[in-house]
Amino acid sequence: MSTIQVVLPDGSSKELPEGSTALDLAQAIGPRLAKSATGARINGEVLSLQTPLKNGDEVAILTFDSKDGQYVFHHSAAHVMADAILRVRPDTKLAIGPPIEDGFYYDVEAEPPITEEDLPAIEAEMARIVKEDIPFVRREVPKEEALAHFREKGDQYKVELIEDLDDGTITYFQHGDFTDLCRGPHLPSTGKIKAFKLLSVAGAYWRGDERNPMLQRIYGTAFPSKKQLDEYLALRAEAEKRDHRKLGRQLDLFSFQSVGPGFPFFHPKGMVVMNALLDYWHEEHRKRGYGQVRTPIILDRALWEQSGHWDHYKENMYFTQIDERDFAIKPMNCPGGMLIYRSDRRSYRDLPLRLAELGTVHRHEKSGVLHGLMRVRMFTQDDAHIFMTPEQIQDEVIGVIDFVDAVYSLFGFEYAVELSTRPEKAIGTEEMWQNATDALRNALDVKGIDYRINEGDGAFYGPKIDFHIRDSLKRSWQCATIQLDFAMPEKFDLEYTGSDGQFHRPVVIHRVIYGAIERFLGILIEHFAGAFPVWLAPVQAVVIPVAPAFEDYARRVESRLFEAGIRVETDLGPDTMKYKIRNAQTQQVPYMLVVGERERENEAVSVRHRRLGDLGALPLDAFLDRLTAEIDTKALDPASNTAEQVGASS
RNA sequence: GCUGGAUUAGCUCAGCUGGUAGAGCACGUCACUCGUAAUGACGGGGUCCGGGGUUCGAGUCCCCGAUCCAGCUCCA
DSSP states (O other), X not given: OOEEEEEOTTSOEEEEETTOBHHHHHHHHOHHHHHHEEEEEETTEEEOTTOBOOTTOXXXXXXXXXXXXXXXXXXXXXXXXXXXXXXXXXXXXXXXXXXXXXXXXXXEXXXXXXXXXXXXXXXXXXXXXXXXXXXXXEEEEEXXXXXHXXXXXXXXXXXXXXXXXXOSEEEEEEETTEEEEOOOOOOSBGGGOOEEEEEEEEEEEGGGOTTSOEEEEEEEEEESSHHHHHHHHHHHHHHHHTOHHHHHHHTTOEEOOTTSTTOOEEOHHHHHXXXXXXXXXXXXXXXXXXXXXXXXXXXXXXXXXXXXXXXXXXXXXXXXXXXXXXXXXXXXXXXXXHHXXXXXXXBGGGOSEEEEEEEEEEOOOOGXXXXXXXXXXXXXXXXEEEEEOGGGHHHHXXXXXXXXXXXXXXXXXXXXXXXXXXXXXXXXXXHHHHHHHHHHHHHHHHXXXXXXXXXXXXXXXXXXXXXXXXXXXXXEEEEEEEEEESHHHHHTTOOEEOTTSOEEOOEEEEEEEEEEHHHHHHHHHHHTTTOOOTTTOSSOEEEEESSGGGHHHHHHHHHHHHHTTOOEEEOOSSSOHHHHHHHHHHTTOSEEEEESHHHHHHTEEEEEETTTEEEXXXXXXXXHHHHHHHHHTTOOOTTOTTGGGTTOOO
């Protein structure tokens, strides 16, 4: 019998009998690998384990530990779910059912619609299918045959999908009686899907277009073992506890009222955090050569017509009339910034001119997209407009990139970068867009930053670099953005006098660092699970007398810290010390200072840290030094559960 | 905006098939005077989201609206 040689990921090669499959290879490497294998990457392509290998193939066996391996696993689970749905509800029409990051979904149309109550029955059916351990089989059929098949079944969604495929041959994957249009690959058999759970049902438009009919999307997740599933579910429960909407109430930071949907109310403690963020912001801007401006909220309609917002952003804007004159409430700060630039003659010697603005904007967001502080209708952008000569673009863009990195590193945030290009609705010439996009790309390349291209997602006046922070629920939020703009200077006829004595057109960068303060605060709450670093904590220390007899000393400690600028409170009153500690812990106060007879005698405090617990007694002065240093350096909590993320930014 | 779900005390929630509301926490009073995550007793507190309708009777059923939640679409 002749043999073939295949190359493994580590560069070594393996000899196998001719006609061997990837599964045979896995078996040859080791039975445990064969057991946990989900698929194979053959010459860079993810394929099923049943794929026959050829001489010289480069083969990697995929398991659930890799993204591609998970993809195969989840994709197969989606098929099992679809099969189960059809068994429970035979009239259901299937649309699409792909794997996603933490599981899979299937979009279906059923009458009556499938609801959460149907899930247990579907899960039970899935369990049966898994237990039957049915092999997945790949088949190829001519396009015409596939069309005829799905037309006959009345599966109009599958028919549409097939019609859009250019290939004359269509791939099916089948297990038992269930056949689905699918490129694959899939697991060898259904029996590998040991642990799964259906999580939710929600509406989703066919092909993601809101003009199309709404289907039901059933979400599920699956793992090779029960243990992994349980861990995943526990993680989800933990993430829920960090939800900023929940913590916002518990920590009394902000609230929403039904009279103002999407309009947040900030409470005193929320304002302490926000003001600490803004103090830092002011200082950083001062150091980096920014001036600060403030422009009006309401401005004449004519301005918005000139800026292009009237034509390109109207559906998101609010309007009002004053003395029968039309005004708009600003959705962006840029036109105001342009007017300030234009308020004086500018020389190349004035450039770059960096004008920062904490600009409060209002945008009419669709009611269904509002989400706590993350998506609101009124928010304050930490905006800035940098007016510069074309030669200064790269340095200025790099300056902002460095600024963003400095700020995000301070919080230990991970972030991803995207470059967004010209959208359909856009102003300015093709050439302007080309230049602007190239300039941003250059800056990113010079910095050696990895980024993803986001075609057509730029602002209507220019391309942008976006920074997305991942929150604790693994959602990604756009925060910082750097937008390069050749168009607005044109529209507002901005100019500067060059060294040649001629007038030239400046270029503008629009940028934010936090993005929206509201959203950034929301992300911070979730990131720290409410346990803000000391420099941000609404209350930095609570003094707790062990008994009323020590209240005088407690007050002395309090005033000593207060004089030093510490946000300190004393918990007086009849409750027990334990109870007061519990309260402070619940409120995530970084330091609890327990004082009684021993402390009073020694002018000391017994320090309890919210994470490290009882640290023992310290002289009051020593504690104050330590606390002040922690605040000044903006240190992260030593035992914070986010500490390991420090410096892990992309 | 769309689809589905939810809305009961300040908060978290219970309230079966219709018979006019309950718990824990929080709050108040009193007692306790306490050494590192809940001392005890008593007490006050509710337009059951709003508006219509069905019914002898609606927190509960139906319709309209508001807000919130999940997802879709869209964004800082």
